Amino acid sequence: MDIADLIIDDRERGIFRVHRSSMTSPELFRRERETIFDRCWIYVGHESEVDNPGDYRCRTVTGRPLLLARGQDGEVRVFLNSCPHRGAMICRRPEGHARVLRCFYHGWTFNTDGALIGVPGEDAYGPGFDRSEMSLREPPRVDSYRGLYFVSFNPQVEDLVTYLAGARDYLDLVLDQAEEGMRVVSGSNRYTIKANWKLLAENSVDSYHLLPTHRTYVDYVTGLGTDDSGDTMAARPPGVGRALGNGHCVGENVARNGRPIAHWHPLFGEEAKAPIERARRRLAGRFGEERARRMADTSRNLLIYPNLLILDFVAITIRYIEPLAPGTMDVTAWHLVPREESGARLATRLDSYLTFFGPGGFATPDDVEALESCQLGFRASGNEWSDVSRGMLNPAPGTTDELQIRGFWRQWHANMQGRRQANVQDADPGKPETPAVPGTTVLAGER
Numbered sequence: 342m343d344i345a346d347l348i349i350d351d352r353e354r355g356i357f358r359v360h361r362s363s364m365t366s367p368e369l370f371r372r373e374r375e376t377i378f379d380r381c382w383i384y385v386g387h388e389s390e391v392d393n394p395g396d397y398r399c400r401t402v403t404g405r406p407l408l409l410a411r412g413q414d415g416e417v418r419v420f421l422n423s424c425p426h427r428g429a430m431i432c433r434r435p436e437g438h439a440r441v442l443r444c445f446y447h448g449w450t451f452n453t454d455g456a457l458i459g460v461p462g463e464d465a466y467g468p469g470f471d472r473s474e475m476s477l478r479e480p481p482r483v484d485s486y487r488g489l490y491f492v493s494f495n496p497q498v499e500d501l502v503t504y505l506a507g508a509r510d511y512l513d514l515v516l517d518q519a520e521e522g523m524r525v526v527s528g529s530n531r532y533t534i535k536a537n538w539k540l541l542a543e544n545s546v547d548s549y550h551l552l553p554t555h556r557t558y559v560d561y562v563t564g565l566g567t568d569d570s571g572d573t574m575a576a577r578p579p580g581v582g583r584a585l586g587n588g589h590c591v592g593e594n595v596a597r598n599g600r601p602i603a604h605w606h607p608l609f610g611e612e613a614k615a616p617i618e619r620a621r622r623r624l625a626g627r628f629g630e631e632r633a634r635r636m637a638d639t640s641r642n643l644l645i646y647p648n649l650l651i652l653d654f655v656a657i658t659i660r661y662i663e664p665l666a667p668g669t670m671d672v673t674a675w676h677l678v679p680r681e682e683s684g685a686r687l688a689t690r691l692d693s694y695l696t697f698f699g700p701g702g703f704a705t706p707d708d709v710e711a712l713e714s715c716q717l718g719f720r721a722s723g724n725e726w727s728d729v730s731r732g733m734l735n736p737a738p739g740t741t742d743e744l745q746i747r748g749f750w751r752q753w754h755a756n757m758q759g760r761r762q763a764n765v766q767d768a769d770p771g772k773p774e775t776p777a778v779p780g781t782t783v784l785a786g787e788r
């Protein structure tokens with residue numbers, strides 16, 4: 342099948358369909374490597390994971406072993422985790438702290454700035470051997486945005502801020518909640534899902550599935566739940582879905598019980614009210630009333646194209662998707678918290694995170710089940726189409742519509758055809774764009 346035909350995007354009739362071979366074909370999977378993962382900015386890690394000189398973290402990023410390390414000079418760097426001598430992985434533990442990095446194979450040593458500082462039996466090399474040419478290699482491009490480090494294997498990639506497009510403002514809404522910066526809590530959840538990576542990208546910004554799939558959680562938290570007829574839409578969260586350019590997208594929902602500290606969770610009882618109110622007032626002082634309300638009273642599920650999620654919902658999760666095969670992905674999730682938070686508040690936040698996103702939480706096992714079920718269902722026929730048309734003619738798409746998912750797919754389709762950018766919006770160019778995110782008025786009515 343021609344790649345141009347993998348998506349039906351009929352803006353007039355409001356029909357959007359994705360051919361399911363996009364999720365099953367080994368050939369298309371290989372092409373994604375070339376046209377997407379080797380061309381975009383891809384997330385590696387957060388600076389707080391290597392807080393001290395000598396700290397390092399091993400990461401596999403779209404199949405490549407990389408090293409995130411802080412040198413003795415205080416700089417954070419990303420290296421290829423492969424010895425310049427004959428290729429062995431320099432670091433084989435997932436994380437650690439070292440003054441020097443020593444390759445176990447022949448014993449070459451490097452400092453944490455990447456320079457080669459020791460070669461056993463160096464006198465056997467000729468005069469042309471130059472240590473400075475044997476430093477640890479870095480990916481063609483490395484850049485960071487407010488502590489989030491990305492790499493690109495495309496030397497021509499645009500700068501990171503340009504690439505982030507409309508996602509940057511949403512990242513700011515998340516990161517500005519901290520007064521002393523954010524840090525990643527030590528430890529992570531890692532799991533494998535037997536499904537195509539794009540199914541989790543879709544799922545992470547999809548509110549349509551929230552009530553049917555996570556009904557037990559919603560009943561537990563809000564008491565809203567479903568009525569006996571099974572109509573889940575009566576209790577759907579008000580919010581908006583947006584395509585943010587370059588394939589990034591967001592589902593932004595009203596969070597009923599106040600954020601950023603309370604989140605949407607009964608664990609936060611009466612005693613939390615006063616500190617929450619104080620935090621809200623501080624946010625208003627720093628950012629103004631309007632923006633503070635948006636930060637505190639909406640949650641956001643943000644996809645940074647192609648494979649990074651910042652889920653600012655219940656707690657703040659960094660979710661990284663590593664595609665392994667057409668029907669398999671690895672997922673790693675970290676918990677991002679304000680540096681100033683500690684004690685009972687931090688414990689409650691962590692508990693809230695585990696309750697929803699944890700391995701035995703309300704959400705993750707349900708989502709894994711749903712995605713694996715889709716992947717199994719695709720076996721029924723290789724020629725079927727998945728429908729992503731929901732809300733396509735809606736002039737004000739909500740999060741239970743699928744505009745944000747279409748934005749992702751349009752960018753994917755453009756990249757797969759060798760184009761850098763797509764028109765990610767539902768409306769024709771020239772027609773008005775997606776309406777604004779719910780603001781003060783809507784939120785005030787909801788509370």
Ligand code: FES
Nearest residue numbers: 424426427444447
């Ligand atoms: Fe690393 Fe030889 S491969 S020292």
Ligand code: FE
Nearest residue numbers: 554555704708
């Ligand atoms: Fe879910």
